[in-house]
Amino acid sequence: MLSSIQAFDLLVPSRLLFGWGRRCELPSMAPLLGSRCFAIVGSQTLLREGLFAEIRSLINTASNVAEPPQIISREPLVEDVDQAVLRARECGADFILGIGGGAAIDLAKAVAAIAPQDEAYSVIDYLEGVRRELPLVQPSLQTLVMPTTAGTGSEATRNAVISSVAPRYKKSLRAASMMPDIALVDPELTVTTPPEITLHSGMDALTQCIESYLSCRASSFTRPLALEGFHHAWTALPIVMREPSSRPAREAMSFAALLSGISLTNSGLGMAHGVAAALGVHAQIPHGLACAAMLPVALQTNLECSRPRLQQLDVARRGPFVSEPGSAEALIEAVISLCQRTGIPQRLRELGVSVDQLNAIVTSSSRNSMRANPRPIEDPELLEILSRAW
Numbered sequence: 290m291l292s293s294i295q296a297f298d299l300l301v302p303s304r305l306l307f308g309w310g311r312r313c314e315l316p317s318m319a320p321l322l323g324s325r326c327f328a329i330v331g332s333q334t335l336l337r338e339g340l341f342a343e344i345r346s347l348i349n350t351a352s353n354v355a356e357p358p359q360i361i362s363r364e365p366l367v368e369d370v371d372q373a374v375l376r377a378r379e380c381g382a383d384f385i386l387g388i389g390g391g392a393a394i395d396l397a398k399a400v401a402a403i404a405p406q407d408e409a410y411s412v413i414d415y416l417e418g419v420r421r422e423l424p425l426v427q428p429s430l431q432t433l434v435m436p437t438t439a440g441t442g443s444e445a446t447r448n449a450v451i452s453s454v455a456p457r458y459k460k461s462l463r464a465a466s467m468m469p470d471i472a473l474v475d476p477e478l479t480v481t482t483p484p485e486i487t488l489h490s491g492m493d494a495l496t497q498c499i500e501s502y503l504s505c506r507a508s509s510f511t512r513p514l515a516l517e518g519f520h521h522a523w524t525a526l527p528i529v530m531r532e533p534s535s536r537p538a539r540e541a542m543s544f545a546a547l548l549s550g551i552s553l554t555n556s557g558l559g560m561a562h563g564v565a566a567a568l569g570v571h572a573q574i575p576h577g578l579a580c581a582a583m584l585p586v587a588l589q590t591n592l593e594c595s596r597p598r599l600q601q602l603d604v605a606r607r608g609p610f611v612s613e614p615g616s617a618e619a620l621i622e623a624v625i626s627l628c629q630r631t632g633i634p635q636r637l638r639e640l641g642v643s644v645d646q647l648n649a650i651v652t653s654s655s656r657n658s659m660r661a662n663p664r665p666i667e668d669p670e671l672l673e674i675l676s677r678a679w
């Protein structure tokens with residue numbers, strides 16, 4: 290019997306290029322976006338190994354890279370955005386190149402969004418739930434993003450996560466206009482990612498695929514993408530940890546991360562990401578690690594309401610040649626075992642969270658992610674869940 294397809298919206302980059310070594314196509318891509326490029330580079334490693342020099346020379350054949358590039362080696366703070374916006378305006382940039390992990394790409398998207406707005410305002414004035422929450426009236430500058438890690442999927446999302454130290458928060462700048470114009474995903478750029486970042490970002494991609502698959506806002510379009518991404522991430526993550534230079538494993542992880550970004554931006558996430566945002570704010574736990582540590586707890590919390598979908602994930606995990614039906618409990622056990630094998634802490638106290646921080650963690654959990662969880666979780670229940678997980 291046919292079931293009805295619910296209405297959905299889909300937002301993706303205007304152009305997606307995926308493939309090993311495809312950074313060499315930059316000379317033909319850059320002129321499509323503008324003539325003055327301001328680059329945001331996310332990794333010292335990239336500079337050390339001469340990769341950025343290579344990329345810059347590829348861009349320079351067609352247009353100018355503003356000098357010197359902005360380098361970011363932490364999750365972007367409000368002042369990082371304001372400072373980079375100033376520089377982008379000063380050099381008259383008409384397009385922004387973001388190259389690096391999620392932090393660099395988020396910063397690039399934020400700069401592209403804020404630079405054309407009224408000069409009287411800071412990025413703070415546009416962040417969700419902070420101050421004025423002004424709308425982004427002017428369209429973003431053109432953006433081309435190239436991820437060097439396989440994790441956040443930021444190359445295909447419409448938000449940027451921006452933090453503040455005093456007061457402490459981690460908030461999103463979000464608008465449909467922030468979707469990158471071109472996402473160029475060259476998995477070869479991820480080969481030199483250090484093991485710990487490979488693991489944390491890989492677990493982030495895996496969590497994003499699972500949460501966007503289970504999300505109450507997922508659509509008939511996003512669910513198959515999330516399931517496909519989950520299959521790739523699950524299969525490739527152990528291989529990429531053992532053999533960091535494996536081309537098929539790096540390709541699979543980059544593909545999973547891209548699919549996770551497309552799904553999550555169109556479907557939302559869930560409890561693991563909701564709490565992970567607060568763990569970043571209050572205990573400075575890296576995003577991917579926080580997501581991975583929360584994933585088993587989130588799956589157990591959603592077990593009864595998501596049983597058929599968890600069974601589907603279990604089938605996807607075991608691949609096409611297993612005939613038994615999937616089991617939700619087996620999937621959760623497998624996730625716990627993956628966390629144990631890769632050294633992801635199972636308890637909040639092992640992550641350095643103190644018990645008296647739990648109330649604040651509940652309060653600062655991301656409402657946006659919590660609203661997409663398969664079932665509603667009110668604050669008192671979340672506190673109970675986190676107390677058990679402590």
Ligand SMILES: [Zn+2]
Nearest residue numbers: 441493497580
């Ligand atoms: Zn994430």
